Amino acid sequence: MAIDVMNPYEMAVAQFDEAAERLGLSQAMRAILRKPKRELIVNFPVRMDNGDVEMFTGYRVQHNINRGPAKGGIRFSPEVSLDEVRALAMWMTWKCAVVGIPYGGAKGGVICDPHKMSMAEIERLTRRYATEISILIGPDSDIPAPDMNTNPQVMAWIMDTYSMHQGYSVPAVITGKPLAIGGSEGRLEATARGVQVVALEAMQDMNMQPEKCRVVIQGFGNVGGIAARLLHESGCKVIGISDISGGLYNPDGIDIPKATRFSREHGGLRGFPEAEEITNAELLTLPCDVLIPAALENQITGHNAAQINTRLIIEAANGPTTPEADAILNERGITVVPDILANAGGVTVSYFEWVQDLQRFFWAEDEINMRLEKIMKRSYQAVKAKAEEQRTNLRMGAYLLAVARVAEATEIRGVYP
Numbered sequence: 406m407a408i409d410v411m412n413p414y415e416m417a418v419a420q421f422d423e424a425a426e427r428l429g430l431s432q433a434m435r436a437i438l439r440k441p442k443r444e445l446i447v448n449f450p451v452r453m454d455n456g457d458v459e460m461f462t463g464y465r466v467q468h469n470i471n472r473g474p475a476k477g478g479i480r481f482s483p484e485v486s487l488d489e490v491r492a493l494a495m496w497m498t499w500k501c502a503v504v505g506i507p508y509g510g511a512k513g514g515v516i517c518d519p520h521k522m523s524m525a526e527i528e529r530l531t532r533r534y535a536t537e538i539s540i541l542i543g544p545d546s547d548i549p550a551p552d553m554n555t556n557p558q559v560m561a562w563i564m565d566t567y568s569m570h571q572g573y574s575v576p577a578v579i580t581g582k583p584l585a586i587g588g589s590e591g592r593l594e595a596t597a598r599g600v601q602v603v604a605l606e607a608m609q610d611m612n613m614q615p616e617k618c619r620v621v622i623q624g625f626g627n628v629g630g631i632a633a634r635l636l637h638e639s640g641c642k643v644i645g646i647s648d649i650s651g652g653l654y655n656p657d658g659i660d661i662p663k664a665t666r667f668s669r670e671h672g673g674l675r676g677f678p679e680a681e682e683i684t685n686a687e688l689l690t691l692p693c694d695v696l697i698p699a700a701l702e703n704q705i706t707g708h709n710a711a712q713i714n715t716r717l718i719i720e721a722a723n724g725p726t727t728p729e730a731d732a733i734l735n736e737r738g739i740t741v742v743p744d745i746l747a748n749a750g751g752v753t754v755s756y757f758e759w760v761q762d763l764q765r766f767f768w769a770e771d772e773i774n775m776r777l778e779k780i781m782k783r784s785y786q787a788v789k790a791k792a793e794e795q796r797t798n799l800r801m802g803a804y805l806l807a808v809a810r811v812a813e814a815t816e817i818r819g820v821y822p
Contacts, residue, residue: 464515475508477513511547596627596748598631630665643661645693654682693715695716743803
């Protein structure tokens with residue numbers, strides 16, 4: 406079966422165009438906001454452990470910086486492409502605007518398979534890539550963060566590399582760092598905690614009680630795995646989970662702490678004894694109350710949207726639903742909390758980390774979680790109010806809010822020279 410894998414950048418532009426049309430943006434404003442501001446492509450050598458030198462390609466794209474410095478993660482994956490990075494940078498612009506934090510959107514990536522590389526090779530690749538993009542990044546210009554297949558250790562290498570060039574420590578150049586070098590309490594759980602907050606808000610709106618909700622989560626990494634634990638703790642019954650090795654289903658509920666331990670010990674969920682093994686495709690169509698795609702783009706498409714069997718979708722991943730699928734879900738009355746709102750907890754706590762680094766003054770975890778919850782609830786309510794006012798769905802409500810905020814900043818600043 407051919408899957409309608411949409412070019413992620415075309416998807417991002419199509420979503421923007423619809424919002425721009427509804428907002429009545431001028432042709433000039435549409436032209437400015439459709440295009441990334443800067444795109445850097447770097448090709449660089451890395452010495453491998455066997456002495457060979459391999460060439461790698463990396464990207465850093467800044468979509469828009471009219472509301473503040475560029476902000477966005479760095480991913481290491483064989484699937485990285487310029488169009489994917491462009492799309493993710495554009496989504497970051499809207500994401501930061503939706504939650505009202507003073508950043509523009511950026512994204513970075515290196516085409517590589519870190520699972521086939523040693524730690525020493527990943528370190529050399531990271532440091533060389535950081536050096537190549539150092540002409541763009543900086544605490545006042547562009548602040549990267551972790552993304553797919555990157556973690557606090559990779560962020561530490563980038564921070565150290567940048568600091569070596571400067572001759573002094575610059576912790577605010579990157580977020581998602583270990584606590585020992587200026588990381589923030591609560592950062593590791595932030596995206597998943599934001600997902601939990603908006604999920605509970607949406608459930609309340611729809612008169613769904615957490616303890617009566619069956620939840621299915623695609624993806625069991627930093628976002629999906631922690632979201633599963635937090636929703637399990639909130640009383641939800643998590644009946645389906647999956648990772649790259651496949652999916653698990655248990656209609657009576659999966660013991661999430663046990664599954665987490667199993668995954669850690671066995672390098673994946675495959676073989677977990679207390680659930681039936683299913684494919685990732687089957688997982689998405691399980692009957693449930695809440696479905697949380699927390700893996701990759703293009704998961705809910707025109708091919709499977711009619712089979713989705715849920716009341717509420719919380720997009721923990723970026724771009725998991727194609728526009729064609731969106732239209733089908735809308736028609737079927739399935740509520741979708743969009744990615745640019747649902748997974749904005751990570752960038753919100755990244756913002757807190759950056760502020761703490763700049764001030765050299767750090768907050769306790771309970772204060773960070775309290776501030777995060779306040780921003781996520783406020784943002785969800787603002788998106789819901791905009792959607793109701795414009796008689797549209799939550800995705801368009803979020804886009805109308807975000808695009809209007811970025812357009813206003815762009816308009817006020819004007820066109821230079």
